[in-house]
Amino acid sequence: MNSDLWSFEEGFKRNNELQWYQKKNAEVKDGRLVITGKREQVKNSNFEAESTDWRRNREYAEYSSSSINTRGKYEFQYGIMEVRARIDTAMGLWPAIWTLGISKPWPANGEIDVMEYYRVKGEATILANAAWADEGQYNAKWDNAKIPFSDFLEKDPEWPSKFHLWRMEWTEDSIKLFLDDELLNEIDLARTVNPDGFNPFHQPHYILLNLAIGGNNGGDPSTTSFPKHYLVDYVRVYQK
Incomplete structure (x- = not known):
C-alpha cells in the first residue's frame, strides 16, 4: 500500500465499535487491498480501569x-470518485x-458516506448518506x-460474492451516490449549510476505507465466523 497516500488508524476510534484498528490487518494481495476482520484479543495500550x-x-x-485514510496526504474537491469493492x-x-472535510470538527466538516453496510432496526441495509452540522455541538443533520x-x-442472489462499483459524482451543486450505476441518493448542496453559514461540501475532502465490527450500528458479531475480508480492487478520483 502506498504510504505516500494512505495512513492507518490505531486502536479504538468511534461509535463504541468492538474492533482494535491495527496496521497488520490490511495488506495488498494480488493487486487488491484486503482488510481482514479477526476475532482475537488485543491488549488496549491506553487502558485505564477508572476511565469513563x-x-x-x-x-x-x-x-x-x-482503517485507512488519506488525511493530509490526498484531498480532492468535486469530481468523480469510484471504488470497486x-x-x-x-x-x-x-x-x-x-x-x-479537511477543516472544522465533525460534523461541521461534512461527511459523505459513499457506502455503508449495517443493520437498521435489525434489517441488513445499504446506506448512502451525507452529514453536516445542526445547532448544538456534535449534532448532525x-x-x-x-x-x-x-x-x-432479489436481483442477484450471488450479490455478496461479487465486486461492485460505488461512485460519487460531486459538483458545487450536488452529490450523487451510485451503486453499480443505480442512483441511491442525490444531495442538494444548497441545503447543506452549517448554522454558521459554512458549507462543508464546498471544501476539499479526504478518503477513508474501513471495516468496523459491532458498535452502535454493526450488530452483534458473536455468532459470526471469522476471519472476514473486505476487498478493494481500486479507488479512483477523476476531475473534469
Whole structure:
C-alpha cells in the first residue's frame, strides 16, 4: 500500500465499535487491498480501569481490523470518485467507503458516506448518506438513503460474492451516490449549510476505507465466523 497516500488508524476510534484498528490487518494481495476482520484479543495500550471513556476502560479488544485514510496526504474537491469493492455482509460487520472535510470538527466538516453496510432496526441495509452540522455541538443533520439489502439479493442472489462499483459524482451543486450505476441518493448542496453559514461540501475532502465490527450500528458479531475480508480492487478520483 502506498504510504505516500494512505495512513492507518490505531486502536479504538468511534461509535463504541468492538474492533482494535491495527496496521497488520490490511495488506495488498494480488493487486487488491484486503482488510481482514479477526476475532482475537488485543491488549488496549491506553487502558485505564477508572476511565469513563469506552476507548480507555476496556482492557482488551475482542476483535481487530483496519482503517485507512488519506488525511493530509490526498484531498480532492468535486469530481468523480469510484471504488470497486467486495464487502462481506455477515452479521456484525460494518464496512464503509467515506470522506470527511479537511477543516472544522465533525460534523461541521461534512461527511459523505459513499457506502455503508449495517443493520437498521435489525434489517441488513445499504446506506448512502451525507452529514453536516445542526445547532448544538456534535449534532448532525443527515440526508440518508437506506436501501434494504434484500432488494439487491432479489436481483442477484450471488450479490455478496461479487465486486461492485460505488461512485460519487460531486459538483458545487450536488452529490450523487451510485451503486453499480443505480442512483441511491442525490444531495442538494444548497441545503447543506452549517448554522454558521459554512458549507462543508464546498471544501476539499479526504478518503477513508474501513471495516468496523459491532458498535452502535454493526450488530452483534458473536455468532459470526471469522476471519472476514473486505476487498478493494481500486479507488479512483477523476476531475473534469
